[in-house]
Amino acid sequence: MQGRDNLLHRRRLEKVFVAVALVLIVSALLVLLSLTAEMFIDGLPRLNWKFFTSFPSRHASDAGLLSAWVGTVLVISLAAIFSIPLGIAAGVYLEEYGRDSWLAAIIEINVTNLAAVPPIIYGLVALGIFVQSWNLGETVLTGGLTIALLMLPTVVVVSREAIRAIPASLKEAAYAVGASKWQVIWDHVLPYSLGSILTGVIVAVSRAIGETAPLITVGALTYIAFLPESPFTSKFPYVSFAWLQAPFTVVPIQMFNWISRAGTDFQANAAAAGAVLVILTLLMNGVAIYLRYRLRKAVQW
């Protein structure tokens, strides 16, 4: 009977633990939900076509997100173009070539540390290198490079993990028919790990979209009433890189700017910009989950 009393006690303890865990998670979710809901309710009156097609303005009801979202798209695209190939290449090197070499060990320690460095430090580094030494100015190019720097460690870590997850038996199978190392990497390692890499990259991008501090440090403006030049022109050679030299702002900075005008109608604009960021992040994570699902189904072992 002693044993049964003890068992009842242990069962009760288990129930108590489940209840406590449930209360904690539900309250955390409720707080998050109410904050998001409040933001959406505040921002809803502004969330219309005009909001996305207007430049910022002195009048809250006229002010829009046009220069900010274009800036975000340009900066993030540049960052992706720079960081994704470099990050994947670094991951391939560390996993497939640099195993057990001192150079790889040094790179590995640095990458792991870099992933934990606060974003504003990247802003300072970027200010010193891109703006002051390289004289790139406070431009879209600088912003893209800065965010690329920030994304790089994540992309490297994600790539390494994806590559490491490929079974050795598949690589051995390829080597066994006479494939060279590069053929094994190009024909097998990269295609099989691409799904996981892409998923990680999208998560990194969706985090980078919200980055504010490093871009303020490198001199993103808070008020821009014009767009960068179009990358496509009507005259030969039909592409132009002038937009790289343009000053820029991004959505979170625009949002910050509106928030700082306390007690005015601009609060609604800030809430609307916040809602846009949240929706964008959710969308990107949704794409990441879908991609993971699709590509894992195509490549399984």
Place this chain on the structure above:
Amino acid sequence: MVEQEQSQSMVSERPPVVAEVVDLNFFYGDFHALKNINFYIPANKVTALIGPSGCGKTTLLRCFNRMHDLYPGNRYEGGILVNGENIISPKVDPIEVRMRISMVFQKPNPFPKSIYENVAYGLRVRGIRDKSLIDQKVEEALRGAALWDEVKDRLHESAYALSGGQQQRLCIARAIVTDPDIVLFDEPTSALDPIATRSIEELMVSLKERVTIIIVTHSMQQAARFSDYTAFMYMGELIEFNDTKTVFNNASHPQTQEYISGKIG
């Protein structure tokens, strides 16, 4: 001591040989995994490597296609002579070796690609682009692996849709499509059911005409069933090498007899 006994137990009349193993030693870092191995691989025969777990039979097999080169800290000494060339010499490119000596693994490991692409891969890495030639070679290899009739209507479906036994035959097709001199089999049936095992064994016997086979097997019965020559290994040493009948019925070394009768192992 062992070596003397070894040479006494060698068959006196040598069949035509494709590979000759001479004083082969192998080290995983400091661990001396293979000790002074001397024997030969008769051409167009099945040679089985048997012995208890950890005796070094898979290690020996993986020397033949330089698989150990993929991992750091491994070291060979001595030689494996194929056409007079020492294929474990650092001067020989391991990729060149693997182009002539292919391998089938313990667990079926097809690529997550189509059936066709799995077989064609060995040709593609060699830079062959001629589609009709690839088509023809793929069909030949799949016929050789007794798989053609089962897959000819779904060549472009995923290899993962096949059963375990079919996957292993696909891996065999992948290994023979490039007409290698030797195909290495590392316990190819250990993950398969008895029916699939039987079909793989029959397949290996039929392959003897085109290639030489070296097979590592955990099952003595399997070695007795269809191999022509058998090498018994114990603790990293080659204890006995002879034609399979002699090894199983009239082993000259007491350890071989003990293993075969089930006293050790």
